[in-house]
Amino acid sequence: MAAASASRFSPLLRWMGITLVVLLLFQMLAVLTIWDWNEEPFRQLVVERLITQSPMALMGLLLMYLSSRLENGTESRTPLLWTVCIISGLLAVLLTASLPVSFGGDQIMQQQSDQQLAAKRGQLEMARQQSKDPALLQQLIKQAEATGQIPPGATEDQKLQSARSFVDRQLDQLESQVKQAEQTSRIALGQRRFANSGGAVVLIIAFTILCLGCVL
Numbered sequence: 001m002a003a004a005s006a007s008r009f010s011p012l013l014r015w016m017g018i019t020l021v022v023l024l025l026f027q028m029l030a031v032l033t034i035w036d037w038n039e040e041p042f043r044q045l046v047v048e049r050l051i052t053q054s055p056m057a058l059m060g061l062l063l064m065y066l067s068s069r070l071e072n073g074t075e076s077r078t079p080l081l082w083t084v085c086i087i088s089g090l091l092a093v094l095l096t097a098s099l100p101v102s103f104g105g106d107q108i109m110q111q112q113s114d115q116q117l118a119a120k121r122g123q124l125e126m127a128r129q130q131s132k133d134p135a136l137l138q139q140l141i142k143q144a145e146a147t148g149q150i151p152p153g154a155t156e157d158q159k160l161q162s163a164r165s166f167v168d169r170q171l172d173q174l175e176s177q178v179k180q181a182e183q184t185s186r187i188a189l190g191q192r193r194f195a196n197s198g199g200a201v202v203l204i205i206a207f208t209i210l211c212l213g214c215v216l
Helices: 002-032 040-072 079-131 134-146 156-215
Strands: none
Touching: 002 040, 040 079, 040 156, 079 156, 134 156
C-alpha cells in the first residue's frame, strides 16, 4: 500500500526535476548566446552563472533520482537513472573545469582591491603630509576669516587651533573611509571565495556522489 502510494508521486517528482534541470539550461543559454570567451568578464559571468544555478539542477536531478527509485526499486538501472548519471557527471566535469577561471577571478578581484586600497592609503598619507605645511594652515585661516567661521577678535593661537581642528577632522574622515574600504574589500573577497570557488568544490562532490549513486 505504501509502495503504491509513493509511486503515485513519482511522475510529479520526475517532471519537477526535469523542470529544474531545464531551467538551468535556459539560464546558461541566456549567457552563452553572447559568446565571447576571449573576454575575462564573459568568462567570469559564465562561471558565476554555472555555479549559482547548479544547486537548482542538483535538486532537480535528486528528484529525478528519487522518482526512478520509487518506480523501479534500488536494483534496476533505468533510462532515467542513466540520464541523471550523465547529466550529473557532465556538470561535475564542467564545474571542475570552471575552477581555474573562478580562482583567476579571485586573484583579479584581489589585485583590483589592493590597487584601490593602495590609492586610498596614498591619498591619506599625502593629506597627512600636507597637513604639516604651515602655508596650508594659513590658507585655511584666511578662508575661515573670509566666510566668518573665525570671529574677528580671535587670537593667532585660536586661529591656528581652529585650522588644526578642521584638518584633523578631515584626516579622521579620510582614515575612516580607508578602514571602511578595507572592511568592504575583505567581505567581498571572502564572499566570492566561499560562495563561488568553495561552492563549486562542494557541488562537484555532490554531483559526483549522485552520478556514482546511479550506477552503483
